[in-house]
């Protein structure tokens with residue numbers, strides 16, 4: 001059983017998660033392959049398998065990406081009124097790349113919040 005810290009900073013854990021690092025030590029990697037969460041931290045041994053991010057990371061990723069993409073698309077449409085294929089050529093790759101870039105960072109941050117708030121098994125008294 002892991003020993004609980006006296007206090008866990010939500011902000012620090014989120015920042016570590018955004019860097020895809022362990023919410024506790026900030027050194028080990030949270031993910032093995034892309035968004036596959038490691039069983040334990042490879043630096044401090046924190047059990048990461050307690051995370052229950054589920055479908056929250058893609059939800060927040062889409063929320064953020066689509067706000068920027070739709071704003072950009074509407075602005076370009078208002079200013080330049082380009083052909084539809086030009087809009088698609090711009091915004092489809094932007095959407096894809098930004099979503100793939102953002103997803104592991106958001107998932108890491110959510111795992112950090114879960115750890116800091118001692119949610120699920122991160123509190124040490126949940127089996």
Ligand SMILES: [Zn+2]
Nearest residue numbers: 022025041044
């Ligand atoms: Zn660690």
